[in-house]
Amino acid sequence: MFNGICSGLSDITKLSDAKSRSISAENFTGEKGGGGKATEGFGANAARELGKGWKISPAIHLKPGEEHTIADIEGPGAIKHIWMTEGSPRPRLIILRIYWDDNDYPSVECPLGDFFASADTSTHNTLTSLAVCVNPRRGFNCYWEMPFFKRCRITVQNLWSYEFPLFYQIDYVLTEIPENSAYFHAQFRRVNPVKYMDVYTILDGVKGRGQYVGTYMYWGVNNNGWWGEGEIKFYLDGDKEFPTICGTGTEDYFCGAFDFDVGNRYVDFCSPYTGFQASKQDGCYKANQRFSMYRWHITDPIYFCSDLKVTIQDLGWRSEGRYLPLQDDISSIAYWYQTLSSEPFPILPDTNALEII
Secondary structure, eight states, rough: OOOSSSSSSTTTTBBBEEEEEEEETTTTTOOOTTTTTSSSTTTTTTTTTTTSSSOSSEEEETTTTEEEEEEESSSSSEEEEEEEEEEEEEGEEEEEEEEEESSSSSSSEEEEEHHOOOSSTTTTEEOOSSSEETTTTEEEEEOOOEESSSSEEEEEEOOSSOOEEEEEEEEEEEOOTTOOOOOEEEEEEEEEEOOTTOOOEEEEEEEEEEEEEEEEEEEEEESSSBBOOOEEEEEEEOOOOOOOSSSSOHHHHTTGGGGGSSSSSBEEESSSSSSESSSSSSSOTTTOOOEEEEEEOOSSSEESSEEEEEEOOEEEEEEEEEEHHHOOOOEEEEEEESSSSSSOOOOOOOOHHHOOO
């Protein structure tokens, strides 16, 4: 019998014993038949003439500094879809964490907007891809499949100094999970600015077996001119000085070419596996512009057996056709699957270092 994992158009006609469940502020535990029973909550006043069952608890309030567990699921099962939206103008100061199978450390730890490939939501840009969609207005959707054997716990923390509402829905299945299934991971990093002649590290310290499946980058330039000559490098399974996989340029890795430039203007694009957005369209080669880019390795995952490190160069041009090592503001999310790690991620930057100015 089909277990409901990795379902798509090719599987949609198959019968399954999987049990569909959903967690939201209207059903905090995902209990069967447990939705819409609230008698108090975010919408209680609006529903005061209608009564129970009429959208009484569509959201929660997150107080300053509060970390709230929005899902605690006993497995085996798999997260199939996450939808969220929030009322904060500071998505960098909302931290999403996901823990698998009672692990002490989160396997996902990211600012909310960055996790959904949208670091700066002030412009309300949309994004349409296979793994992530952002729909008007700030409707965040994640379709990365996330299997677990024993338990899944998801928390959201408010690092902002104000309270705000959080709307969310986590759709999942309870089903048998194949023994060779790996756990989903996502890690945030930021360096502002990158040191001169240094490289930016997207991911390091990964130990175990798995596959790298995606990169999101939010890049703020501090020089005039083209900024994306840098090569991405994947160090696999004991690679030291030189990587096994070496790209040819930043825009090339994100599946564009020649500076994303047509007619001396950056051209945005959004596709199932890769995309690019210039956050400020005030000229093609002005300093202090910011750029949002994603690349999903869905059909071309990068497999590793024991360890993985990913870096990218911060590189532009100077006079006489010479490369210029840049000192830009770079942040990223690395997405990968692996055997469950017991090692903690690097400590997140503090609120000042997270904020986009």
